[in-house]
Amino acid sequence: MKLRLKVISMNMFIIVAILLVSGIIIIRTIDNFNLYTSYQYVLSQSKFTEQYLTEYLKISEKPHVSLELNINSLEEKLRLQSGCGVEISGSDKASANEMQKNALEGKKVYLISSESPNRKLLMAFPIIVKGSVIGTVSLEYSLYQADSMKRNLQITLVILLVFALSVSLVLSYLFSYRMIKPLEKLTLTTKEYSKGNFNEIGGVKTGDEIEKLAHSFNDMGRNIKDMIDRLTDEQQKQKKFIDSVTHEIRTPLTNIIGYADLSGRVNEEEQRKKYYTYIIDESKRLLNMVNNLLDLSQLNQYEFSVTKKETDLKNVIIKAVELMRDRAGKFGIGIDYQLEDIRARVDGEKIKQVVINIIDNAIKYSEGSLVKLKLWREQGVFIEIRDNGIGIPKDDIKSITEPFYRVDKSRSRKLGGNGLGLSICMEIIDAHGGKLDIDSPEGEGTIVTISLQP
Structure with a gap:
């Protein structure tokens, strides 16, 4: 049974029940x-007759x-006096x-007779004279007026019932239309949701819970649409990520296989040693890439957590510089620093990794001759790493911290870059509640x- 018919039937049933009960009681x-x-x-x-x-x-x-x-x-006289039918009988x-x-037993009795059309x-009651019952008197009073009023009330009740049912039918239809029309819209919207169409419900202005329900549906549709958009975006990012990983891993693997094959074909020991060196370098490059991928995967899945403790930041930065100084020297790049004595609650190993990655990027891509590091404290703790190289195109600044993003792809592959260093740096600094800016x-x-909390 449709909801509208149920509403109309229920309203009419209630009206009929109320009128019937009320009418019967009245x-x-x-x-x-x-x-x-x-x-x-x-x-x-x-009493008068007696x-x-x-x-x-x-x-x-x-x-x-x-x-x-x-x-x-006596009967005639009493009939005129009382207005009742009078019958006197003996003993x-x-x-x-x-x-x-x-009555002959001395009792006064009465009853209502319904044998005739009118009750x-x-x-x-007995006629008692000098203590003895010598007869009885029977009074008969017509209830015509009472029966007439009762019939009129019954007719009025039927007319009122018909009228009330007619009015109830009209009002119930109008009310049910006002109430059910929005529900029909909600039903259609639900069907559209199942098809992936998240259009908003409009025109529901009932001012009650149904309107609130329509707003809730609209909010739910927007949330689902936003969620689907986010999932789609994440899926695209994931696909791009996997494609990049596949490409990056395939290149060193191809080189390793190629050099291994060539090393078995040449006879010169010097040439063979050269190929072995290439294989080792490519293997190290592949291992470094896999380690970076694992770090980035952990960060994106929120499995990574920094362990903060009181740390000598100056000492951390000096260790990072010493690790990179020889590599920088091979490229003709010097490293200089100006560091204040600062202690802060940080994860020293992770901060060192950030500094190493940024210095490594300067070595690979800056084409400069000097890298300067500075550590100081103002309202927070700041680390600045500056090179005097060629800079980065303005259009690439916003994307440079994305995984696998490289400004010069041919140069990155040549120098062993995989576009993951700055992504990891950004995640580490975010985990510290800090900020990494690139100018x-x-x-x-x-x-x-790099700005860190004091």
Whole structure:
């Protein structure tokens, strides 16, 4: 059954139930009131009749004889006086009915008779003269007015019920339309969501929970769409990452296989040693690449965590410089530094790795002659690494910290670069709650500034 039909049926059922229960209670209450009023009237007339007959018969020496002789006149007089049907009978139980028999026993009884179309209130009571029951009086009062009022109320109830059902049908339809139309929109929207269409629901202005539900659906659609967009973007990044990894790993592997094959074909020992050197260099390059990939993978999966402790930053930077000084000298690059004595809560090994990577980039790509390092404290702790090389194109600055991004790809491969160094540096500094900035005007060299919390 459709929801609209359920709403209409429920409303009509409630209206019918309320009217029927209310009507029955009202009709019964009014009818009982009318019956009680009629009973009180007949009771008062019975008292008058009883008193009148007692006074009339007690002066007679033979009351029962006087009663029998004057029954007709007494009935007529009492009928006119009371407005009720009056029947006077003697003390003969053989010809008496059930009510009269009870009255002859000294009881006053009454009942409501429904044998005729209109009900009647019947009452019987004894005629007592000088302590003896000499007969009975039966009063009959028509309940025509009470029955007429009851029928009118019943007719009114039926008319009211029909009218209420008609009004309820119209109002229920309008109400259900107002309530269900937005739900139908929500249903259609849900079907569209299942197809991947996350269009917003419009035109729902009910001012109640349904409107809030529509807003919730819209929020859910936007969130799902944003989530799908993010997942799609992550999938594209992952594909690009895997493609780059595949390409980077394939190159040294190809060289290793090639040199290994050539070394087995040549006879000159000097040539063979040269190929072995190439194989070792490419193997080291591949190992370095795999280690960097593992570091980057851990950082992206939030498995990496820095271990901060009180560290002598000056000593950390000097160790990094000494490790890179010989390599820099091979390229004709000098390293100079100006370092303050500063201790800070950092992961010393990770900071050293950052400094080494940045110096290594300066050696590979700057084409300069000098790398300067500076360590100082202001509102925070700052490390600056500056070279006097060719700089970085402005369009490449924003992307230079992305995995596998290289400004000069041919030169990077020639020098063993894989585009992962700065990505790892950025992740390490972020894990410290710091910031890594790169300023590199073309032709003026590159300045990398690391800011750490004091």
